[in-house]
Amino acid sequence: MENLLASSALVAFVTDLKLLWKPALFNVYFAFASIPVGFPLAIGLALMKNSSSWPVSRFARMFIYAFRGSPLFIQFFMFYSIMLAFNQSLWKPMGIDGVVLHPLFLGPLVLVLNTSAYGAEIFYGALRSVPKGQLEAARAVGMGRANVFKSVTWPNMLRLAWPAYTNEVVFLFHSTALVYFTLPVINEQKDLMNKAGELFEKDYNVFLHFSVAGLYFLLISVVIFFVFDWIYSRMTKHLDTGSAGKRKKLKIRPQYVR
Amino acid sequence: MLETILQAITATTGLDLTYIFNGKHLAWYASVRYTIFAAFFGAALALCFGVIGAAAKRSGFAPLRWFGNLYTTMVRGIPDVLFFLFFPLAFEQLIEYLFSFSQCTAAERAGGGWPPCTAAQWYLSTTEYFLMACVSLGIVYGAFAANVIHGAMGAVPRQQLEAARAFGFSSRQIFWRFHVRQMWAYALPGLSNVWMLLLKATSLLSLLQIADIVQWAGKLGAANYFPRAGLVHGDWRWKYYVVLFLFYILLTLISEKIFDYLQRRASKGMAIER
Known part of the structure; x- marks a missing residue:
């Protein structure tokens, strides 16, 4: 009897793993579609915030404050309803209503805006802590502004921001769980939370379905973390020579969550 | 009037x-009470769980330390929304499971369905659901707070504690009057972060079917048609969501000011760079 119970629990677990791997791809898609756009946008916004021009800096500050200061959940609702409001006057006549209102487009759009604000704050902090001595040395050897940026500011900024940015990416992945709570679900296009909820409504087994969904989130978070850690190790390779090759390990610090 | x-x-x-x-x-404006109450009650619980979690992490008893580490690690790998939905459901089922021993027959319990029998079903009122939502906010953000407090306890300079010992203070006095007293100055920036997260997470209350500001905004904004009055307005949802967007930014702004003040107070006379 005990044996049977254990094996049936295992079977249910494996069935859930099989059922949920496709939904997991939707979460992965949302994260993957947002990061390549969000990353340059974040850096652009950080540079804008650091700009000496008042309107440029002001705009970046307000954008970052607005998106960091409000829940992503509301941002999703807000953008979806704004897009819907323009449906009759803009998207329909242009014939792009199917694309613009599609969760697979709108989801990454909102995530990009959100992650670029969070990322910008991280890169801005790093930008401010680029070693002054290196900047002065670069000026002293006669580098132009563009050259100083390319060879001093940029690599330093990236290196300083990377650990925090890694966390931002992991938490961006976590926030993809909100997409289908706010945007319409089309056919079988369901993400982990959605599918887990659907499975729960069938047999009320909250422990099994939510654990498996959580397991997928955990696994993919770990993969993201290792990839970013590998990039970080390449970025800081030349800094290893000093203390017996002991570089600072990346740590997930949950500080930048939405 | x-x-x-x-x-x-x-x-x-x-x-x-x-x-x-x-x-x-007016009902919409009144529903702000859910958001505010959940934020404050959730934060109070998060602080309690945070202190407990941090104490567990620093405990000399290994299993307790493992528990503390597990608790603070879980929020790093799994989204908070998942916990937010999971805890109330899991708690409900746990109670139903306990009920089932007295309410259901052995055959019913062996059946495997859920709930085992209708007598064991626990029907929750809105208030109970709301309180459970607050508790799950407390549990999830307590893990964040535990990390912050654990870090802050470690950040207090050892010399301060050694100096206190040299002056002849007892261990208990050192803990409360020096360690904990100075810890706040180091913990406040992190705790302010946790508070902001928690505040933003209160928008998720509607996921647990609580008629909070978000759910009301959706209802009020939807196209409004009365047979007698005709179409009152079309789809106005975006206006209501923009109001919510601004409302949360305002809350963040106010919290920031308050935390700035607290930070200045807590670090008075301490050599902490801000």
């Missing part, structure tokens, strides 16, 4: 303010 004032404003300025002060809108 309110109505006459509003009508007077409408008559003089032409702005129809009576609409945004009608019964449904």
